[in-house]
Amino acid sequence: MTAAGKSADHALALRVDGLRVSYGPKRAVDGVSLDINESEIFGLLGPNGAGKTSTLSAIEGLVKPDSGSIQVGDVDARANPAAAKARMGVQLQSTSFQSNLTIREIVRLYAGLYGVALTRAGIGDLLADVHLGEEASKRFSQLSGGQQKRVSLVIATIHSPPLVLLDEPTAGLDPQARRQLWDRIERLRDIGRSILLTTHSMEEAQAVCHRVAIIDNGKLLTVDTPAGLIEKHKDDPRVRKAAHGQVTLEDVFIGLTGSDLRD
Amino acid sequence: MTFAIEMSNQTSARPVHPPMLSGILRALIEADVTVQLRNGRALVLTFLLPLVLLYGLSAGKRRAQLGGPIVDVALAITLGIASIAILGYTATVARDRELGVFQRLRVTPAPTWSIMVSRLAVQIVSMLVMSMVVLVAAALVENVTLDPAAYLLTFLAVIFSSAVFLGVGQALVGLIKSPDAVNAIGRLSYLPLFALGLFAHSTIFGSTFETIARWSPGGAVATLLAGAMQPAALSADTGWALLASVLYAVVFAGIGIRWFQWSTR
Numbered sequence: 033m034t035a036a037g038k039s040a041d042h043a044l045a046l047r048v049d050g051l052r053v054s055y056g057p058k059r060a061v062d063g064v065s066l067d068i069n070e071s072e073i074f075g076l077l078g079p080n081g082a083g084k085t086s087t088l089s090a091i092e093g094l095v096k097p098d099s100g101s102i103q104v105g106d107v108d109a110r111a112n113p114a115a116a117k118a119r120m121g122v123q124l125q126s127t128s129f130q131s132n133l134t135i136r137e138i139v140r141l142y143a144g145l146y147g148v149a150l151t152r153a154g155i156g157d158l159l160a161d162v163h164l165g166e167e168a169s170k171r172f173s174q175l176s177g178g179q180q181k182r183v184s185l186v187i188a189t190i191h192s193p194p195l196v197l198l199d200e201p202t203a204g205l206d207p208q209a210r211r212q213l214w215d216r217i218e219r220l221r222d223i224g225r226s227i228l229l230t231t232h233s234m235e236e237a238q239a240v241c242h243r244v245a246i247i248d249n250g251k252l253l254t255v256d257t258p259a260g261l262i263e264k265h266k267d268d269p270r271v272r273k274a275a276h277g278q279v280t281l282e283d284v285f286i287g288l289t290g291s292d293l294r295d
Numbered sequence: 296m297t298f299a300i301e302m303s304n305q306t307s308a309r310p311v312h313p314p315m316l317s318g319i320l321r322a323l324i325e326a327d328v329t330v331q332l333r334n335g336r337a338l339v340l341t342f343l344l345p346l347v348l349l350y351g352l353s354a355g356k357r358r359a360q361l362g363g364p365i366v367d368v369a370l371a372i373t374l375g376i377a378s379i380a381i382l383g384y385t386a387t388v389a390r391d392r393e394l395g396v397f398q399r400l401r402v403t404p405a406p407t408w409s410i411m412v413s414r415l416a417v418q419i420v421s422m423l424v425m426s427m428v429v430l431v432a433a434a435l436v437e438n439v440t441l442d443p444a445a446y447l448l449t450f451l452a453v454i455f456s457s458a459v460f461l462g463v464g465q466a467l468v469g470l471i472k473s474p475d476a477v478n479a480i481g482r483l484s485y486l487p488l489f490a491l492g493l494f495a496h497s498t499i500f501g502s503t504f505e506t507i508a509r510w511s512p513g514g515a516v517a518t519l520l521a522g523a524m525q526p527a528a529l530s531a532d533t534g535w536a537l538l539a540s541v542l543y544a545v546v547f548a549g550i551g552i553r554w555f556q557w558s559t560r
Contacts, residue, residue: 124402
């Protein structure tokens, strides 16, 4: 199963083909292929250890794939990682920054790493826009979880990248903070950014994603719009067994990936 | 420029080029200098420890048996270098690795080597500044003054010596993942790495012990520094100390680079 092939009419922000990633003898990603169109929000759903973060890590250049190709826009990410990274904004699952730096200094550092010239006032405006103007002199560890996520998103998009990768962006957030982050993600989409996000939340996948892929044991099991996935799998006996009444995206997810607990 | 304005003005068609290396290095070094200056423990290790040792040695009754004023100054600088590298540098690297700071930096266009080079450069500058402070203190406390060529040679020797102890520090964080274990083993390694060097020019514990001490990392560095401070009296010992320092640096740095991992996960 691949997520490619539906994108012939669109410019591609990301094309992953036949990606394989192993950690020693364990294969974490097994032949994943996916295309992400411009201005598309693509969700990667999967249980713990399914291969979501490993897929993202390979795209981000944090792990070296065994095989496969990764194309970011028109750049071969494996052949030219620096150029690919310049086109990507990344929010890692658990992000931290140098503990002795203030938020303002962290933003300044990352602006420099992406070659973005920002004045002190410009940094202040950026932070004020995410309601962190008064936190500019605080350390990252002094912020709440929601504030930390907002800082991470500011830094991920500081260079206006065409492609934004978000690894469980709303994990651990309260409903208000989660909704605010969804709004920001949709604003990014509205201005032409393409977004690949991983999530455990079916609600999130349905609320913000154009297309969703379900991944398990390193393989893509299915891909479609959230409504399309329900329609495609509603008669699958595994899905029907998981359903309590009308089939939901979560029923499809449980039906395809099983109900066993994962680490 | 607000985030909203910035967002609305940009389109995905905008060409995105990798930033210039000079800009990347400037940003990294600026951040690393800020971190170093804000780290109170690092500042104490950098300046206080060598000055305390210098004062202790100059006030000690057996100072002549340790090698005299020049050796005192060399030992104080050696302690400063060892402290910055083995305690300060390793602690910061181990902690940042544990927190995921390196992973965050590695997803930017910054080459991975630049992340470490920036940190090492800041440590070497700290060591040079520490050496200047110790030399000024030595002039005041020990009446040790050097001619201009000796100052130059001493600073060059400090850079060589920094490679030894930064190599040791790199090996520690390469072989050990846990920040707590790095901290504990770093302190323990002080004994063979630095404290032995205190007796590199002394036969207090016999000639065998002196030989072992002289060829320990701390002893080799102290001998190298003492030789650099007296260029007129350079001897074969200084040359052997330089060779030993280079070997230590290559071996330890090789281990550190070979086994270093950017993430603990």
